[in-house]
Amino acid sequence: MLTLGIETSCDETAVALVEDGRLMGEKLATQVDMHALFGGVVPEIASREHLRVLPRLYAELMDETGALPGDIDAVAVARGPGLLGSLLVGVSFAKGLCLATGASLVGVNHLWAHLLAPGLNGELRFPALGLLVSGGHTHTYLISSPTEFRLLGRTLDDAAGEAFDKVAKLMNFPYPGGRYIDDLGREAEPDTTLFPRPYIDNPTLDFSFSGLKTAVANHVAAHPDLVFESMADPAAVAALEGRRRADLTRVCASFNWSVADTLRIKVERALRQAGPVKSLIVAGGVAANSMIRETMAAVAGENGLVLTLPDLALCTDNGAMVAYAGWLLAEAGCRHGLDLEAIPRGRVVPLDWMTKRG
Ligand code: KG4
Ligand code: ZN
Secondary structure, eight states: OEEHHHHHHSEEEEEEEETTTTEEEEEEEOOOHHHHHHTSSHHHHHHHHHHHHHHHHHHHHHHTTTTTTHHHHHHEEEEEBBBBBHHHHHHHHHHHHHHOOOOOEEEEEEEHHHHHGGGTTTTOOSSEEEEEEEEEEEEEEEEEEETTTEEOOOOOOOHHHHHHHHHEEEEOOSSSSSHHHHHHHSOOOOOOTSSHHHHHHHHOOOBBOOOHHHHHHHHHHHHHHGHHHHOOOOHHHHOHHHHHHHHHHHHHHHHHHHHHHHHHHHHHHHHHHHHOOOOOEESSSSGGHHHHHHHHHHHHHHHTTTOOOOOOHHHOOOHHHHHHHHHHHHTTTTTTTTTTOOTTTTTTOOOOOOOTOO
């Protein structure tokens, strides 16, 4: 089955072709530099860019893979959660293509696609505990199969990636700054007493990262040397020396540790509550973080679980994960009608498939 995946939920425009679960080709255009100037994603700019770039990426993908529109069996599109205007670009394109070619339309939950993405490089083992850590979400799920996700815990305020980006912004790193904190943090030992591990002294599986961000903001306000005068570029970071570099790397390592250890505590708690699982899947942009990868490897090891992590390129938004998740759904007999709705952030993505196999 040839499945085209379309991703336009935030600031990456991406398409990919998956044939029976195997990636045939992909194209991605990121808008990250455009939004970096504003310190965050500007929704109107994002949707205009998707509109401008998506038809070209699709044409290039078809050209490079040699596939013809009539070969496509299913068009999988990220239908939410995300920025509504951006999602509508991908969803409308997908509907048009299905109308023109007769392919099946499959609306994909962007969050599920992140968690299923590691199946492209390895085997997914169910039931699994899923930890999704991205710029917009921090969720834990019990995943029984590619079509059965039960939400266990979620952030009450900032997502883990948002906390990374806001802390990075405090020190004047460009958006999205999570990667800078990871890189610099690797140079130092974390001071585990410097920042709190937020919202752990309670029995819930939910997260809250806004207090941690405030704690870092207070620390940075008291140590203005930590802040770059103008927006930090790789050259400015490389030039940083001596005491200033030591202080900055220690703050990055300590903040990173607070996030990683909070995630560890909540994942261990979720494992105790969810019942027996075979694997731990960690996905989303923040799953690229080296300390979080190490922490989760230790959790999996201690609990006798297979750790399933996407390759670094599959962590952030991409078309391959949407095509792959769409293929799994199509294989399970799920598809949508042309009335498929795009679902903005904050609304639960409904399980409104029609099942082909009845
Ligand atoms: O999954 P994603 O592409 O976007 C959403 O769907 O939200 O994730 C982007 C997030 C950003 O917050 C970015 O700072 C973060 O992932 N990120 C990282 C790292 N690489 C990307 N955070 C911490 N460490 C990293 N190495
Ligand atoms: Zn994402």
